[in-house]
Amino acid sequence: MSGLTLLYTLFAYVAIAVFLVGFLARIWKYATTPSPLKIPLTPAPVNSVGVVYRMVQEVGFFKSLFYSNRIIWIGGYLMHIALLITIVKHLRFFFKTTPAALAWITSFEIYVGFIFFGALAFLFLMRLVIDRTYYLSLMQDYVLLIFLMLIAATGILTKYYVRTDIIKVKQFVMGLVQFRPEAIPGDPIFIIHFTLVLLLLIYFPFSKLMHSGGIFFSPTRNQVDDAREVRHVTPWAVKG
Amino acid sequence: MAEEITTTEEKTVDKDIAALLTSPPKRAPEPTPELTGKIVKPKIVQGAAAHYKPHVAKPEIQEKLGFPGTLVENWQEAAVAKMRELLGKYKSLQVYMDICVRCGSCTDKCQYFLSTRDPKNMPAGRAELFRQVYRKYFTTEGKIFGKLAGAVDFDLSLLAEWYSYFHQCSQCRRCSLYCPYGIDTAEISMAAREIMDSIGLGQKYTNEIIGKVHELGNNLGMNEAALRNAIEFVEEEIEEDTGVPVKLPINEEDAEVLLVTPSADFFATPHLESLVGYAKVFHQAGINWTLSTTAAEAGNFGMFVGSYYHMQKIASRIKQAIEELRPKRLVVGECGHAWRVAYAFWNTLIGPFDMLNQKYPRPQHICEFTLDLINRGALKIDKSANDEFVVTFHDSCNVARATRMGDKPGGQFDIPRELIKAVTNKYVDMEYDTIRERTFCCGGGGGLLTDELIDVRVKGAMPRMQALHNVMETHGVNFMALICAICKAQFTKIMPKYGIPMEVAGGVHQLVGRAIVLGAKE
Amino acid sequence: MKMKAITAFLVFLVILTLPFLVSAVNGDILSQAPQPKLEKAKAPAGVENKCVEEVPYMRANHMNILKTARVQVVRNGLREKYKKYSLENCFTCHRNRAEFCDKCHSYAGVEPGCFGDRGGCHYANTKK
Numbered sequence: 001m002s003g004l005t006l007l008y009t010l011f012a013y014v015a016i017a018v019f020l021v022g023f024l025a026r027i028w029k030y031a032t033t034p035s036p037l038k039i040p041l042t043p044a045p046v047n048s049v050g051v052v053y054r055m056v057q058e059v060g061f062f063k064s065l066f067y068s069n070r071i072i073w074i075g076g077y078l079m080h081i082a083l084l085i086t087i088v089k090h091l092r093f094f095f096k097t098t099p100a101a102l103a104w105i106t107s108f109e110i111y112v113g114f115i116f117f118g119a120l121a122f123l124f125l126m127r128l129v130i131d132r133t134y135y136l137s138l139m140q141d142y143v144l145l146i147f148l149m150l151i152a153a154t155g156i157l158t159k160y161y162v163r164t165d166i167i168k169v170k171q172f173v174m175g176l177v178q179f180r181p182e183a184i185p186g187d188p189i190f191i192i193h194f195t196l197v198l199l200l201l202i203y204f205p206f207s208k209l210m211h212s213g214g215i216f217f218s219p220t221r222n223q224v225d226d227a228r229e230v231r232h233v234t235p236w237a238v239k240g
Numbered sequence: 241m242a243e244e245i246t247t248t249e250e251k252t253v254d255k256d257i258a259a260l261l262t263s264p265p266k267r268a269p270e271p272t273p274e275l276t277g278k279i280v281k282p283k284i285v286q287g288a289a290a291h292y293k294p295h296v297a298k299p300e301i302q303e304k305l306g307f308p309g310t311l312v313e314n315w316q317e318a319a320v321a322k323m324r325e326l327l328g329k330y331k332s333l334q335v336y337m338d339i340c341v342r343c344g345s346c347t348d349k350c351q352y353f354l355s356t357r358d359p360k361n362m363p364a365g366r367a368e369l370f371r372q373v374y375r376k377y378f379t380t381e382g383k384i385f386g387k388l389a390g391a392v393d394f395d396l397s398l399l400a401e402w403y404s405y406f407h408q409c410s411q412c413r414r415c416s417l418y419c420p421y422g423i424d425t426a427e428i429s430m431a432a433r434e435i436m437d438s439i440g441l442g443q444k445y446t447n448e449i450i451g452k453v454h455e456l457g458n459n460l461g462m463n464e465a466a467l468r469n470a471i472e473f474v475e476e477e478i479e480e481d482t483g484v485p486v487k488l489p490i491n492e493e494d495a496e497v498l499l500v501t502p503s504a505d506f507f508a509t510p511h512l513e514s515l516v517g518y519a520k521v522f523h524q525a526g527i528n529w530t531l532s533t534t535a536a537e538a539g540n541f542g543m544f545v546g547s548y549y550h551m552q553k554i555a556s557r558i559k560q561a562i563e564e565l566r567p568k569r570l571v572v573g574e575c576g577h578a579w580r581v582a583y584a585f586w587n588t589l590i591g592p593f594d595m596l597n598q599k600y601p602r603p604q605h606i607c608e609f610t611l612d613l614i615n616r617g618a619l620k621i622d623k624s625a626n627d628e629f630v631v632t633f634h635d636s637c638n639v640a641r642a643t644r645m646g647d648k649p650g651g652q653f654d655i656p657r658e659l660i661k662a663v664t665n666k667y668v669d670m671e672y673d674t675i676r677e678r679t680f681c682c683g684g685g686g687g688l689l690t691d692e693l694i695d696v697r698v699k700g701a702m703p704r705m706q707a708l709h710n711v712m713e714t715h716g717v718n719f720m721a722l723i724c725a726i727c728k729a730q731f732t733k734i735m736p737k738y739g740i741p742m743e744v745a746g747g748v749h750q751l752v753g754r755a756i757v758l759g760a761k762e
Numbered sequence: 763m764k765m766k767a768i769t770a771f772l773v774f775l776v777i778l779t780l781p782f783l784v785s786a787v788n789g790d791i792l793s794q795a796p797q798p799k800l801e802k803a804k805a806p807a808g809v810e811n812k813c814v815e816e817v818p819y820m821r822a823n824h825m826n827i828l829k830t831a832r833v834q835v836v837r838n839g840l841r842e843k844y845k846k847y848s849l850e851n852c853f854t855c856h857r858n859r860a861e862f863c864d865k866c867h868s869y870a871g872v873e874p875g876c877f878g879d880r881g882g883c884h885y886a887n888t889k890k
């Protein structure tokens with residue numbers, strides 16, 4: 001095993017561990033912190049089926065954002081959809097036999113990387129030109145956008161311009177997944193791409209990216225509007 | 241010697257409060273915004289509203305509520321400890337601290353930002369004041385990168401901003417409606433106020449009132465004799481007006497209905513007119529009802545300061561009244577935040593209501609109650625009594641975004657409108673973006689209804705005034721119906737500043753009361 | 763309440779660790795990439811018996827070469843210029859699709875664009 005392989009194998013495991021433990025610890029915290037009072041933002045669904053429907057609309061279509069800021073919605077929605085497709089397409093590197101559905105999706109060439117990059121650039125621009133978001137934006141907002149743009153750019157390079165040998169990539173990734181380390185492909189663009197992704201994984205649980213899990217725990221969106229019908233009881237707030 | 245040391249320490253702390261209140265110094269009030277009929281997104285002006293600060297509660301008031309009398313010496317530590325406690329107690333706070341992505345979609349939704357243009361009055365800008373401290377003491381990001389990552393020491397100047405901007409939020413939840421994650425800045429401002437109270441920095445207006453309710457049972461601080469007098473006066477008025485002796489029973493045991501209503505209904509104008517309306521409804525429907533001197537206040541300012549303890553303590557008076565008087569049903573009068581506490585929190589705070597009749601909502605809103613009677617034909621209505629009015633309706637934010645009426649989501653919008661249409665002939669809605677769940681706050685909610693914040697209140701009312709102005713111009717509207725005691729007090733005070741006569745504001749049951757034909761039942 | 767929290771936690775856990783879980787359940791711990799088999803034709807005398815470009819380059823870029831050659835020959839008529847890259851030429855060594863192309867292609871989850879399965883052109887010799 002070369003030094004580089006050893007380094008990246010360790011790096012990858014550390015990153016994955018930090019991400020998993022960090023993310024799940026956050027989720028555990030969100031899930032276990034009590035919600036002493038009923039605070040759904042009304043009009044709200046009156047049963048849990050309705051809440052699922054509301055969540056699907058929020059998570060799947062960014063409904064609130066759609067009604068509050070159409071421009072950011074376009075940028076944000078494109079970005080997230082492109083990200084989702086990209087992640088799905090990458091999944092074939094993680095399963096030895098690629099599930100048929102995945103192969104099918106992968107076979108469509110829709111230049112999703114470019115859409116992803118474009119949407120990120122658009123969001124970056126919006127941060128700068130709207131005075132209210134310019135005021136709000138912190139260093140980490142810009143850093144994250146730049147990070148993601150770099151990941152997208154290197155990904156685009158390996159796919160369209162400086163092709164990398166994806167069999168080697170898959171071998172390397174499968175080696176990680178099955179705990180049998182394999183040599184890392186020596187292609188520098190791939191290594192940069194991979195490094196950025198690992199760094200992002202490490203930063204993820206400590207960042208605003210936690211909105212991905214956190215949205216499911218937002219009381220104003222996930223509570224049933226049944227305060228009069230069902231008594232809402234949580235440990236610290238109601239004794240008995 | 242020891243004594244001397246304590247006095248100097250106290251003086252430093254007092255000086256701290258003084259410094260905090262005078263930075264930046266007061267400015268001359270700005271002119272009332274012009275009525276153009278448009279709500280425009282302003283360019284930001286930093287610090288434009290930094291000088292608005294409510295009076296600080298005196299030590300006596302604070303101590304009565306169990307808070308430190310004045311800013312404690314180690315207030316910074318104490319505040320961080322309190323923050324830790326609240327983060328563990330409220331999922332909303334914990335989740336909302338982490339997941340804001342600063343997308344900006346809430347930024348142009350708050351009435352206080354739209355009118356003051358101060359970026360710290362943008363919901364996410366306001367919450368940022370809280371998050372700066374959160375990052376500093378609770379996040380890895382903040383501990384490593386500090387200021388670079390937006391983590392800020394909780395120092396006196398930040399506390400000054402807290403005191404200023406968390407008292408320019410009426411906890412109306414409009415921001416939550418428009419946030420992709422539902423981040424509710426009201427929850428954050430409640431937590432901020434609870435933290436400030438816990439270190440001895442309370443707001444005079446709210447805390448004084450909480451003290452009064454605990455002591456006398458109502459926000460206005462009137463005793464039982466005063467209350468009985470007021471009610472007798474109302475009875476006389478009605479009889480004079482209509483010739484019918486309509487009674488307002490007090491402390492009747494075993495009545496069908498216990499009515500809990502904001503105490504302003506007993507004294508203030510135009511609140512009183514709604515009380516007359518309720519009384520006529522009960523009288524005409526022949527329903528045996530009562531008021532209670534124990535529960536002579538539906539309002540619950542405990543919510544404004546985020547204090548679960550005080551909210552529960554205030555609500556427990558209702559429970560006590562139910563136990564004393566054994567009514568079968570519980571009905572709540574016109575009040576926005578009170579209805580939120582009643583609808584969404586009572587069951588948790590003082591429930592379960594097993595002793596009340598299960599066939600009816602527990603509690604029931606007076607609009608639900610009256611509309612139901614009208615629909616069943618129990619009241620004879622003469623709509624033409626309101627013909628001099630072209631009516632519009634202001635959705636109170638607490639009712640609109642935190643509660644429901646009836647069985648269906650959105651009943652809180654439809655039921656009051658149906659009720660208004662059942663007693664008047666001419667009704668128009670205001671602009672789409674300013675009604676129903678999208679409604680703007682009146683500008684005086686959340687503990688802001690105090691004289692020293694009058695500038696903030698005038699500005700906060702701006703979006704509503706623009707929308708009202710439009711329907712007045714285009715449809716000749718001359719009555720804006722309300723279902724909130726604070727809205728009524730706020731609008732009657734603010735509207736004249738915009739050149740709109742205060743008589744334009746009134747209660748929904750004011751209209752109902754006028755239209756009911758007394759004694760006409762077969 | 764506690765139950766809800768645990769369920770939510772487990773859902774996230776399973777989604778995030780899916781690749782590891784599937785591997786573990788499959789017992790499929792072989793990570794060796796498949797070895798494509800060549801059935802080389804004998805090179806005519808005097809011709810070097812090797813691919814048109816270096817093997818590592820071909821691994822990463824063969825699809826670009828094929829595509830460029832296709833476009834240039836079929837659309838622009840440059841048959842002579844791109845003769846070196848003609849698919850026929852490839853087939854002299856890479857005869858068996860199942861043993862050669864598909865080995866890696868199914869491993870990587872990428873459908874080859876040459877053949878008839880999904881809109882490609884070539885049927886002859888190339889049935890699975």
Ligand code: SF4
Nearest residue numbers: 340342343344346419
């Ligand atoms: S809309 Fe929500 S996520 Fe966006 S800036 Fe406002 S609070 Fe943050």
Ligand code: SF4
Nearest residue numbers: 350409410412413415
């Ligand atoms: S709750 Fe209302 S007043 Fe407070 S920040 Fe949000 S929109 Fe503004």
Ligand code: SF4
Nearest residue numbers: 576636637682685726
């Ligand atoms: S006074 Fe009325 S509009 Fe204002 S906060 Fe209360 S309910 Fe909302």
